[in-house]
Amino acid sequence: MLELKLLWSALVVYVASGSTAIVSVVLGRKPQRVILALLALGLVLHTGSIAVRWDRLGHGPFVTMFEILSSNVWSLLLAFALAYWRIPAVRASAAVVMPIVFVMMGWLLMTSPGEGHLPPTYHTIWLFIHIGFGKVFLGAVLVAVGLAGVVLLRFKGLGLRRLSGLPADERLCDLAFRFMALGLIFETLMLVAGAIWAQDAWGRYWAWDPLETWAFVTWLTLAFALHARLAYTQRPHHGALLIIAVFVLAFLTFFGVPFISTAPHKGAV
Amino acid sequence: MSALSWFRGAMQPGEMTCTAYPWLGRLASLRLTLVILALLGMGVLIAYLSETHTTWALVIPLVLVALNLAAAVATNGVFRRKTALLIFHLALIAIILLVAAGRLSYLKGHLELAEGAEFSGELVGQESGPLHWSRLDRVRFVNEGFQIDYAPGVRRGATNNRVRYVDEQGGIRQAVIGDNDALVVHGYRFYTSFNKGFAPSFLWRPTQGSAELGAVHLPAYPAHEYRQAREWTLPGTSRTLWVQLQFDEVILDPDKPSNFRLPARHVLVTRSGDTRTELQPGQTLDLPEGRLEYIGLRSWMGYTVFSDWTTSWLLAASVVAVASLSFHFWRKFAQEPWNPDERHA
Numbered sequence A: 001m002l003e004l005k006l007l008w009s010a011l012v013v014y015v016a017s018g019s020t021a022i023v024s025v026v027l028g029r030k031p032q033r034v035i036l037a038l039l040a041l042g043l044v045l046h047t048g049s050i051a052v053r054w055d056r057l058g059h060g061p062f063v064t065m066f067e068i069l070s071s072n073v074w075s076l077l078l079a080f081a082l083a084y085w086r087i088p089a090v091r092a093s094a095a096v097v098m099p100i101v102f103v104m105m106g107w108l109l110m111t112s113p114g115e116g117h118l119p120p121t122y123h124t125i126w127l128f129i130h131i132g133f134g135k136v137f138l139g140a141v142l143v144a145v146g147l148a149g150v151v152l153l154r155f156k157g158l159g160l161r162r163l164s165g166l167p168a169d170e171r172l173c174d175l176a177f178r179f180m181a182l183g184l185i186f187e188t189l190m191l192v193a194g195a196i197w198a199q200d201a202w203g204r205y206w207a208w209d210p211l212e213t214w215a216f217v218t219w220l221t222l223a224f225a226l227h228a229r230l231a232y233t234q235r236p237h238h239g240a241l242l243i244i245a246v247f248v249l250a251f252l253t254f255f256g257v258p259f260i261s262t263a264p265h266k267g268a269v
Numbered sequence B: 001m002s003a004l005s006w007f008r009g010a011m012q013p014g015e016m017t018c019t020a021y022p023w024l025g026r027l028a029s030l031r032l033t034l035v036i037l038a039l040l041g042m043g044v045l046i047a048y049l050s051e052t053h054t055t056w057a058l059v060i061p062l063v064l065v066a067l068n069l070a071a072a073v074a075t076n077g078v079f080r081r082k083t084a085l086l087i088f089h090l091a092l093i094a095i096i097l098l099v100a101a102g103r104l105s106y107l108k109g110h111l112e113l114a115e116g117a118e119f120s121g122e123l124v125g126q127e128s129g130p131l132h133w134s135r136l137d138r139v140r141f142v143n144e145g146f147q148i149d150y151a152p153g154v155r156r157g158a159t160n161n162r163v164r165y166v167d168e169q170g171g172i173r174q175a176v177i178g179d180n181d182a183l184v185v186h187g188y189r190f191y192t193s194f195n196k197g198f199a200p201s202f203l204w205r206p207t208q209g210s211a212e213l214g215a216v217h218l219p220a221y222p223a224h225e226y227r228q229a230r231e232w233t234l235p236g237t238s239r240t241l242w243v244q245l246q247f248d249e250v251i252l253d254p255d256k257p258s259n260f261r262l263p264a265r266h267v268l269v270t271r272s273g274d275t276r277t278e279l280q281p282g283q284t285l286d287l288p289e290g291r292l293e294y295i296g297l298r299s300w301m302g303y304t305v306f307s308d309w310t311t312s313w314l315l316a317a318s319v320v321a322v323a324s325l326s327f328h329f330w331r332k333f334a335q336e337p338w339n340p341d342e343r344h345a
C-alpha cells in the first residue's frame, strides 16, 4: 500500500536524520544541513502518507492510536525542524529530541494501521482548531525538552566538550522557558477550543473525562513551572527538571490516556 | 522552619507595597501560589479518582487560588507595572467566579416525548445547582418524529429529530436537532440521546370524567430489544395494565445498513389481572373503570437538557485571558533577547 510505503520511507529518513544528529554531537561534527535536509525529506514523505490515507478514508488522522501517533510524530518533527532551522542554539538538542521521537515511531510501528470509525461529533471545524492548538503546544514543549536535556546532560557532566559551544545553561533555560510560555498559550487555547466544542456538541463545556482531567493537570503543572521560576532564583537544572515533568505529563495525556482509558474522551464515542 | 516564616520568606523585597496589612502580603506570596497550585492539582486527581462526593477537593484549593490571587493583585507591584499580566490574572479570577456561579445555578436533566407530544416543562430526572431558577415552564416544543440511520453492526449514526417550537418572540419555528445539535430556547439546550423506543398510544375514556390521550414509553430500543413490555397505571384509577409489543421483523439488521422505524406489523398484548388480550390499532379493551382504545404505535425520544448562563461570559473571560497572556509574553520577550551575549559574538 502506497500509504504505508511512504510512511516507512519517512521513518527510515527520520531515523537517518536523528542518528546523524546523535553521532554528530558525539563526534563533535556539524553536518547540520544534512540533518535538516533529511528531516525535511522525511516530512515530505510523511505528509504524502497522511494525505493518501486522508483521501482514502475521507477523514484526517484523529481516530485510531496509529493515526494519533503518526500525526503527532509528523507535527512534533515539523515543530522541531522549524526551531532547528531558525534557532541555531536548538540544533544540538536534536540528540535529545530525536530519541524521544524514535520511541514514538517504534510504538507507531507496533500499532495496527486499520481504520477507525469517525464519530459524528468530529464533523466540525473545532476538531481541527482544537487538535491544531494541541499540536503547537506539544511541539513547543518538545523543543523546550530538547534544551532542558542539553542542560541536564551538561549538569551530569556528559558531552561537556561537545556541548560547550552552546550558550550558557542559564541562557538555554531561558530560551526553553520561552517555549514553555508559548506552550502555555497554546495549551490554554487548546482547552478553550475543546470547551467550546464540548459546549456546542453536548451542552457542557467540561466533564472531567480522563483526557480533560489530565490536560488540566498538565496545564496546572505548566503554570507551576512558570511561577516556580519567578518565586525562586532557580538553578538551570531545576528548571530543566520542571520542563521534563510537564512534558512527561503532556505525553501521558496525549498518548497514555487514549491508550489505556476505556472511558474515552467524550468526543470519541 | 515554621509554615509562617516560610511564607514570610517568600515576600520579595520591592515587590510588596502593602506594609499596612502584613497578613495581606503573606497571603499574596508567590511561593504560596506554588503550594496552592500543587493542592489544586491534587484536588483534581482526588475528585477524579474517588467515587464519592469530593467537591471539597476542588472547592478548597479554588477558594485559596482566588484569595491568593486577589491578595497578589492588590499588593504586588508587578501587576501595576505589567498591565497585561494583571488583566490575565483578573481574567483567571473571573473564570473561577463564573465557574462557581455556574455550579450554583446550572441545570442538567432528561425527559422523554412520544412523537407528536408537546414538552410541558416536566423532566423525568434532573440535577441542578441550589440557585437554579427554572424557566422550563416557558419552553414549548413538539417532537415531530425522528430518523436514525444505522451502519452494519447496529452502529448508530446521526439522529435527525424534527421539532416545532415557540421561539422567544412567540413565533412558531421548526428545527432539526440531534445528539450534537441542540434546540436552544430560553437559555436551555435540548439534545436527543441514544435513549429512544416504541410508544403504544391510547385513548382512555373513563366511565366518569373526560377522555385522555396518552402514550406508554416501552423500554429503550434496541438496548432492551427483548424486553418490550411495561406495566402502567390507568390515569385516575388504581388499575395496572401490563402491555407487551410483539413483532417478528428485524428492524436493525446487523449485516446491512438499516434505520430505526416502526414494525410494519405488530400486536400489542395486554394483561390485566388474569385477562390477556391482543390488540391491533383501533381495537378497544373494556374495563370496569372505562374503555381503553389502542390508537397505534409511535416512537418516543429521550432528550437531555442543559442550562448554564455563564458560558458566554466564560468564553469572553477566556478570550481576554489568552489575549492578555500572549501580549504579556510577547512584550516581555521582545524587550530582552534570550541570549544577550549573542549580539557581541
Ligand code: HEM
Binding pocket: A184, A222, A223, A226, A227, A230, B028, B029, B030, B033, B036, B037, B064, B065, B066, B068, B069, B070, B072, B076, B078, B085, B089, B092, B325, B332
Ligand atoms: C494562584 C494564584 C496566582 C497568583 C497569586 C499569581 C501571581 C503571579 C505573580 C505575582 C506573577 C508575576 C511574577 C513576577 O513577574 O515577578 C505571576 C506571573 C504569571 N502567572 Fe500567576 N499567579 C497565580 C495563578 C496563576 C495561574 C493559575 C496561572 C495559569 C497559567 C498563572 C500564570 C502566570 C503567568 C503565565 C505569569 C507570567 C510568567 C512570566 O512572565 O514568565 N498564574 N503570577
